[in-house]
Amino acid sequence: MKILNRFMAISTFAVLGLLSGCTKSFEEINTDPDALSEVPATNMLANVIRNTGEQFGGDVDGYGTFAGYIVKIQYLDYMAGLTPTNNTYGNRWAACYYNNTQLKDLLSKTEESADAYKNIRLVARLWQCYMWQYLTDGWRDVPYSEALKGPESEGNILKAKYDKQEDIYPAVMASLKAIADEMTGGFGTDEIGDGDFIYGGDMQKWQRFCNSLRLRMAIHISSVSPELARTTIEEICTNPDKYPVIDANAHNCYLTWPGAAPYYEPWYNNGYVGKRVDNFGMADIFIDHLKEMEDPRIGSVANVASDGEYRGYQNGAASAPPILTSISFIGDRYMNNAAGFTPFFKSCESYYIIAEAAMLGYNVGISAQDAYEKAVRLSMEDNGISQAATDAYLAGKGKWDNTTERIWWDEWVAQFKNNFEAWTLYRRTGIPSTNYPSLNSIYGDAHNDQPFRLPYPNNEYLYNKENLDAALTNVSDYVWGQQMWWDTRTGVN
Incomplete structure (x- = not known):
């Protein structure tokens, strides 16, 4: 009930937003004397976290299809177009910019008393970085340097240029490092408040998320910016006290939902509430791999037919x-739980990254095998698998074989439900190598791979077309063409 009440606090934010629209002449009669004149910072953070979970946690088949996990088995229309609409991926784009706008407003309103709001400001800046990572990994080149500068005092830029992913990544990683270094200097004395639906105000866990996000972005660019990747990962791994990471399931960056209307976990809301669970089935390549590997996680991620x-x-x-x-x-576990979770970062991901970094020769203070086995055990634990079954898997089909491919294949399984990051893993590594494009695409056989990016939304075509056109010179059929900066695969189109 406490969690539900915290979510309900968002309604206060919505009401206050409406009040702010009152004209001056109606100020007296339209002002509620019992309403807050300013939106509390914790409510603003709550609104952003909830919005992130709803928008990015509700894709059952979207990224799940791209990553090779989930397929439509009813109403087979999903891969029919992949054209940009504000009813699908345009909402994700809008959510990223909306969330960053709200966080920018939070930071602006607390700037004069920054010391008194140190903790919530750190979290707000950190979540902004997560939004930028999501945006650029979804669309590649996006408005960044000129974004959010609509006010006249900030440039009056209503049509922002598109920055290249090659420029966005180092800038966001620099921001994350600045936040990480500030956190090493100590946290503030302020309570973040009930708006922290993820960690309940535990700043040490937010610190872990910050450094884990740095690991993620660094490994993404290890093939195209190896020095920045290496120095970032080594700095974190050789200074675990200064730069702690998410290394236990108790630290997972999960948004757990109240489980009462209207705040159901999004997959549950997309399935069981409306009794539409039979819209979605497991992909053949995912089930075949789990069976071939005798992976005990199969009983967690899928139900028997x-x-x-x-x-x-x-x-x-x-x-x-x-x-x-x-x-x-x-x-x-993943779809039939109204009070389920939306994952943003799993502890096992930290160790898959560290294992891959060890294979690259980075100084990470642990062998690739030990990091891999730690990752597997964390994933198994998170899925409720017994230690005996985990031991059998690591001694059997999941045994370490001294290859990076073994890391990637197991990470693919472990990232289930964190489908966006699994899609990134596929685009970066080609794993699962058994993935294939839709058999029913309107483009026929023009493309031999899953989408490289998300389609730019309709509003960009309507209101920022000149800048969008420059970005579209490298785009083919909305979602193919130029690959992500960090996608170095060959032979895909």
């Missing part, structure tokens, strides 16, 4: 399976 077997379905098949229940649905 009606005949008691685990069975997946083809991405973009021309028709639905004759019997929907012959295909495995998404596991109850």
